[in-house]
Amino acid sequence: MDAAELLALDAEHVWHPYGPMPSTIDSLLVREASGVRLTLDDGRELVDGMSSWWAAIHGYRNPVLDAALAEQAGRMSHVMFGGLTHEPAIRLAKTLVDLAPEGLRHVFLCDSGSVSVEVAVKMCLQYWQSVGRKEKRRLMTWRGGYHGDTFTPMSVCDPEGGMHSLWRGILPDQLFLPRPPGGFADEPDQDYLDLLATEIGRHAGELAAIIVEPVVQGAGGMRFHPPAYLRALREITEANGVLLIFDEIATGFGRTGRMFAAEHAGVTPDVLCLGKALTGGYLTMAAALCTPEIADGISRGELPVLAHGPTFMANPLSSAVANASLGILAEGGWKSDVPRIEAALKAGLEPARELPSVADVRVLGAIGVIELDHPVDMAVATEVLTGNGVWLRPFRNLIYTMPPYISEAEDLVAITSAMVSAAQKA
The missing domain is CATH 3.90.1150.10 (Aspartate Aminotransferase, domain 1)
Incomplete structure (x- = not known):
């Protein structure tokens, strides 16, 4: 044609x-x-x-990524990940753990960035259910954010300025803070730091997690904010028994000048979402990384497994090309x-x-x-x-x-x- x-x-x-x-x-x-x-x-x-x-x-x-894809296709294009495993996925998980902020030890490989946010939220909700705190079921974020187009991610996108305002009244009702003020190089605003502490403390009893895009708010407005707010979130959430999710789907793998934007603040979230550049743009793949505390809590629950299992989870082709892409990044x-x-x-x-x-x-x-x-x-x-x-x-x-x-x-x-x-x- x-x-x-x-x-x-x-x-x-x-x-x-x-x-x-x-x-x-x-x-x-x-x-x-x-x-x-x-x-x-x-x-x-x-x-x-x-x-x-x-x-x-x-x-x-890219010749390195092309070769990795062709070599893996000659061995195995796909195999289910339930009850089976394979070298490309194992290598990928180990590399991500080595690259990620210290303390994130477990990797759930999934299909897309939006799904990784779904998985991250499910991890947090299931953790609190498993440890007997079923009332902790809401999420908090700040306005101006974007986390994906499936239903849970839409519920924590900007409720006014985003495209998801259409779904108001249908999506879960989450809690929103004002947009973080200032630019990347600015000093943090003390009034805003006080607001974070007050609001998180006020809602701690019902909050499962806070989710934010660290340093750069992407599709919600391409805004940059001071890394000090991330340090404050880490301190306040730990003090109040609230989990912290960083969505680095857009910022991960060097885009902000650090391997992960969280490194600008020197903090580790409880859950980290990755995607987009993970495979160098060749195939769809994402990941949700978590701490041993999250995994252990879920494993002690009434349902001792993470209730999620995408058909193409850890696809060998995607895993192989992701390994090749991370190999290029490792060259520096x-x-x-x-x-x-x-x-x-x-x-x-x-x-x-x-x-x-x-x-x-x-x-x-x-x-x-x-x-x-x-x-x-x-x-x-x-x-x-x-x-x-x-x-x-x-x-x-x-x-x-x-x-x-x-x-x-x-x-x-x-x-x-x-x-x-x-x-x-x-």
Whole structure:
């Protein structure tokens, strides 16, 4: 089929994320991808500044990841994980334990980031049930967050500004704190620290866990906050008998300049959620890591097993390519690549500060954000960006980038120039 036929079928049958059915906007037809470039069916090349929703940190057609995938496919593509196990999953779990903040010893491998949040919450709820505290069943978070599109994660996404306000009255009723004030490099606000202590203490009897995205709130608004708030959360939750979940699906594996954003604060949560870049963007996989205390508590309960078991849990192909991706990270190149990208984003986005419609420009690690004072005109923004040879996916009032770590200087210039141009016109 030619491109026109494919796109017609796409419009008729394929329901794209966050889009209507039938679609009102034609998608761009990608023929292939290599390095940091997407090649469209019409021959145009676009620099991918999104890392395919923040996952393809090593770019496309990486020879190490390609080889790992092919080798594993020649041995075993899938086997159920109930009652069986295999080397790629065992190796992956051990590597994640070694990389993660100290104290996280047990790994539940699942299908997607949203599912890892479901698993993390289930771990916490089942822990309290198992130790005889069934009244501890609510969650707390701060506004401006995003944790996924399945029901439990939706219940702890921003209840007003997020896309999930549609489900108010249907989702579980959770507790929300104000957005954390300040930027990454700012001193923490003492009034906010006092508020954390007061509210967590007030609700400790009913709280199973607090869940937050450490340092960077992703799809809820691309906001950065001081790591001191994470240290405060750890101290307050421990003092009040409340569990702490860090959602590092977007921030894990080097994106903020540390392997995990929790390292900026030097604290360990009770449960850690990982995904996206885990397999270098090749296959879907996520993980929920927990402390021995959580696992032991569940094991002593009336139901002494974690009541969750995805069909494709610990898929060997995903496990093998995740091991290869983590192997590339272990070589350490990202430790210089991310600061290099950060410097290029700061320099390239600086001109946007002078634009009258720009409310803020912020950069942390390999994350660059232009915040407008109005919603982005998606049609105009996409035309400007692709016209400049760049693929980005703005949302709400944000034009942002999370480029692959292999992006070269000229790629970053193209990305930032396109972002500034889009901010002028969109």
